[in-house]
Amino acid sequence: MEFLRLMMERAVAFWRNRRFFKFRSTNDNHNRNSTDEKDPKPKEFAEEEIHAYLKSHPEYIESYIMDEVELELLERWMIRRTQKAKKLNYANRKTSLSRWKFCVHADKRQMLEQLTQQLQMKPTKTHVLFELSSCISNAVNADGFRLYLVEEGTDILTVVMDSESFDDEGDPRIMKIVDDASIASYVASTREPVRFSRGDCDCRFPNGITDKDTQHILCQAVVYPDGSLVAVLECWRRRNGPKFHEEDEEIGYSYLVWGGIALHYMSIYINLNKQKKLNDFLLAVVKSIFQDMVSMDMLVIKIMNYAQRLVNADRASLFLIDSKTNELYATIFDVGFDDEIQNKMNSPRGAKETTEKLKSDEIRFPVGTGIAGLCALSGEIFNIVDAYSDTRFNRNIDQITGYKTDTILCMPIFIRGSLIGVVEMVNKRVGFFTKEDEEAFETFAIYCGLALHHAKLYDKIRRSEKKYRVALEVLSYHNACSETELEKIEKMGIPATLTKLADYSFSPFDVDEYQKVTHVIFMFKDMFSFNRFDQKSLIRFVLTVKKNYRRVPYHNWSHGFSVSNSMYAIIKNSKTVFRPNECLALFIGSLCHDLDHRGKSNKFMLDSASPIAAIYSTSTMEHHHFNQTVTILQQEGHNILGKLSSTEYKQILSLIKHCILATDLALFFPNKAKLCNLVDEEKFSWSILEHRLMVNAMAMTAADLSASAKPWEVQAETVKGIFEEFYDQGDAEREAGRVPMPMMDRNQPDQQASSQLGFLNGICIPCYSLLNRLIPETKPMLKQCQENLIRWQGIENDMKKKKESTE
Template sequence: MWSALSRTVVNLCRGRQQKRSPILKNDVANSPTSLQTMPPAQITGDQISDYLINHPDFLERYIMDEVEVEQLERWIIRKSQRLKKKPETASRNGRKTSLSRWKFCVHADKRQMLQDLTHSLQLKPTKDHVLWELANCICSAVSADGFRLYLADKDNPENLALFLGIECKNENGEPKLQKIKSGVSVPYYVSKTLEPVRLSRGDSDPRFPDGIPNDGDIAHVLCQALMQPDGQLAAVLELWRREHEGPFYEEDEEIASSYLVWGGIALHYAHLYLNMNKQKKLNDFLLAVVKSIFQDMVSMDALVIKIMNFAQRLVDADRASLFLVDSKSKELYATIFDVGVEKNPDECSNGPGDNEEFVKVDTSKEIRFPLGTGIAGQVAMTGEVLNIKDAYADARFNRTVDQLTGYRTNTILCMPIFIRGSIIGVVQMVNKHSGLFTREDVEAFEMFAVYCGLALHHAKLYDKIRKSEQKYKVALEVLSYHNSCTEEEYQVALKKGVPNKLIGVDDYYFNPFAVEDFHKAIYAMYMFVDLFGLGRFDKNCLMRFSLTVKKNYRRVPYHNWTHGFSVANSMYSLIKHSAGAFRTNECLALYIGALCHDLDHRGKNNKFMLETESPLAAIYSTSTMEHHHFNQTVTILQQEGHNIFAKLSSAEYKQVLSLLKHCILATDLALFFPNRAKLNVLVQENAFSWNNPEHRLLLLAVSMTGSDLSASAKPWDIQVETVKVIFEEFYEQGDAERQSGRVPIPMMDRNQPDQQAASQVGFLTGICVPCYTILRTLIPETKPLLDMCQKNLERWRKIDDEKKEKQNTI
């Protein structure tokens, strides 16, 4: 190029380029006089350089009009190679050589090559296949007689040995691996330096003292490196010619280099495609795993088999084992330790297409060994993945199992399973079917191990829940046996029968202490039959239900069976005396709710349950005991022969249970205050409507409170006896609070008995009288309750005043 430009510049300056482009003639007038008069032999390169630097337009026009495209391409490739050798120059120029080479690759055959590579990507988009197609294209483009393609070791990229590639295959159709000796071969040199090499037999090159190995009739070689998109070596292409074909020239090297640009792009897209395809397959596999594991979670053993089966398929292993960590004994254990997929011989009669796989499991006995023992024990202790390529060459490998079973372990991939940062197990894959376990196997299995951890964690929880459920069922059976009425009690009640008439039971002032406990159940049956009859209810169910309710009240001082019966009796009286105020199902919920409203009461209030973090408080954060009472009621109804609502229609049954829950929860005094406030507003505004469901629910709630507090509306002797047992229960709670380090309130402090009268005055004034006042307003027939409550209040006030006067005197 330089000599051509020199002649062109001189000739233009002397006016001798008449046949050249007219554009170039215009530069003669501007050419230096010295160049016009000097003979060509005296013109120096520096002068030509100065001229071209000062006249860049001339240089550009010359190249565009006079230089062939292929020659221009070769120049660009040479420039790119020089920049590649001098990275600091490329950095200053700010140009990416690969992009420059891409722009100027215009060889005529490259279009067809692109079509071939595109077709190859569509049919078999693997890196090896793309390299094979590319090598064929380059071989044809430079008229080589043949080629060898050496693939870099993908598992050990730092290993500079290369493997003989695609055209040489083994019996399984896989590339035959042939290592190249270090420092003597041309391909190895290219892999080290990434520089192209042209060499002919007989050439004296100090880099290759042995020259071209005596390999058939190969006389000339051209060797070039092909890089991956990430900058790693992908392969080395060695082109060769026979003696009579002549050596490779610089032009051949340039053509091959230009082709390699296309190959790099093809590799890039093949790499993207393979990564997306692998990720898709892995995602599909993991989705199938998750569905299978979490949909069919039956037992831990079944889950372990599934996990090992999936893991084995994921990495194409011959055997799989899963060991769980026993954190208490610091051991690994497994009840299922050897899973393999084999062909079922019974399914092979119809040809290979009909063969079905089955899982072979060894569950002969549990295996246990300390952490740190063997490969699995080491992984469990360190949490590191181990990929063993030769088990017998690894000192950590335990050969005992092989010796006992006759099985030969070659390769091992062992990985820990974590949950919440702790190792809960180890999965061990043995003997990959196709060679060694790869880095891709490790990466895929690491993702799979996350799902293994979640599945095992949930399986353990599932096992605990299942065992707890079975324990609950057993406990329920025991409780059902001990908390249900006995057959003897039932037979006695059946023999006595339900009385036809009981005088005075419907009196608001009926004395519950006058009736023996067993007869209270008979009285409860009588009141039920008197209110609802036996048309829709079974007499035997009613007897069993009443006797079992009696048995499920605890023997505490106040909230016992006597209290439950007393509240039911008060509700019975309220319903009897206020005929028409409540509907049938409301009456049913009110009466049964009153009878069961304190089932299994422990003699402690809700505040105590919350402060002591009782299990009931953990289940029910509000109205703790009241929710428990309702659930106990439902439990009794569910026992065989106890469902007194069995003959109700589905809609009635649902309505009664809903009302029953509402009524029992209403006995929480914390709910009384908002209920009374709402009713007071309705009454004061004359807005209460008997047809409004919400208004009726408020009335039901206040009616339950009135019945629950009915001891305050009993005659004085009954009132005093009730207050005595109430305070005994209060004092027991106060004692429990004192034992736990808390100070009980004065009302619950047995060391302050003088507080009884004052507390009763406050209780009757703040709760009882307001309750009966609103009840009397809406149900006038309840006036006796208000009257007796007020009388009792006056007597408690008198007692309280006397105590205060006595204290003042002292």
């Protein structure tokens, strides 16, 4: 243990004084004798023995250091150890952040905070370097500093910044190097720190310190983590100041390591910031190009205008490829740099006027002619600094226009690997086109290609749309209501009062086809503020809806009217439950929910490979019903929502779609399960949009199935139509070689009662029970459905008895 104690004491003495075991080699007998007198016991051990023991027992050193040595002393040891390694092989050194994880100096943290602030205010390398130099100068108590900047990628000093020289805006002044900078040059080439005082004799610096006010200098290199030089910092003290010591060098070094790391990340930040600005510009370009794509000519003007702004060019031209003739052509070219053009292009009228003004006779020339032609031929970028010294340049255009071309940047535009055009930028407004311009323009060219490609597609679509409109006009002539029908409804007049319409028991069989139209208009006017709607448009809309219901046994105009009437009753009786826009969507959705129904189920449409099923793989017929609704609204004189704002129109149309799709019974079951859970767990809230949408869907199902909640006579009459339609589908399935379901087989009429029992028990009763919990005013629907269930149960029982008696 005595041996261990002595070893630990000597180890601490070594790191603190850097004289470990120098008593064996020193010529200072006095110090040696003094040490021996105070502690003679180290003589008993050989240096090799101590080294060997410490190497084999490192845990003892660690234990002592962790308990006894201060953190700042540990930090200095780490710096000295790193400097020693640096001197051995500085050129290959790469600073590791892990070497500085023990650095806890308060000034260092303050320096990093200052650098962070500087990075946010003025994120340039020059300003951050100046801020770093100020930190180090203060940390080593210097009177000032000089910061030498180097040429990128070299060790050559270019300019200098002085801590005492600033411009009018308060920024550090950058000056050319005029005084001797031999010390800074030496540090730049060797990366080794130098401490020098006036009067020191050093053959490396024959001129010494030339500045008459400077007495002492501490000069150090500022490097990136990979070892590349950024700058050289020279801190100085005046004649009355003390010399710089090794501790000052250590402090400066530790700051510079962190400063190099900060500068490294700052350069990354600057590059990212440049990229972000380019991305923001390109995003603005894409939005502008694709948002208002009206014509090819307008698109070409926008592309040229944005291209000019991107590379700061004075003129721009865009030539497209005619693949049939292998020529380049343009109707708009040589567009000047003009902010007024850009402003005009932002309005439809201004855009049209600008396009007409800039359009000229079409220019055509073969691929391979001139700079643009050669660019198209080779598919390469052409960056010409002096056009007149390039033999490929055609001077004829300049002679005709009187405009002198100096610099050119010409780039091909590709889409899916095929050349579609060439953009030519002429005369950089300041200097000449750089590599950075080429890279930015190359990225921009990708979006140009996409825009031009889609513009061509857009033109094709527009032509197709014209054909579609012609077909729609022909179809509308046969499929829309006639003026005679409109006049007939106007003569009939809209009833002033119809109190029974709000009863859940109202029978659709009590009114004829045209009375149903007047009743729908009455319900519409009764629920909604009619100054927001045009009455003639409403009459046309309802008449055309009536006309677009096919004459099938069940999903016909009578069914559409009945469902809209049931929704009217739900809305009127529940009063404030639904919001105005929801009421409008629910009513229109109910009225139109089975438009153009073919009397066949979704499954039948899929199995029979119907064209509609090819368009919509889920909720096939429901999607078709919604599209038919939109088609009617788009017909001239039919848009009952025309007076609404754009936002309100979109909202209501979205709600109508939600309501119509909700009539697909495949969606009923998951919707019911979610609602039941919410109600059972007391989590349902009318203020939550998602909950309201689920109730809207449940109300649509309730209205769609309302025949089951009508008085028995209405229910029985409706079921006749339902089964007739079922049997028609069964017949079609049998003709196609498929076996129909029993309830769709007209040869099994005894299945009617049992199928109705399953339908009422499995769908109708659960639907009305849940709706009753949410909207208590709908209880009559549940009650009537339960009564009908009892009647069907009775019929089923009678049939069973009859069957048993015959057997």
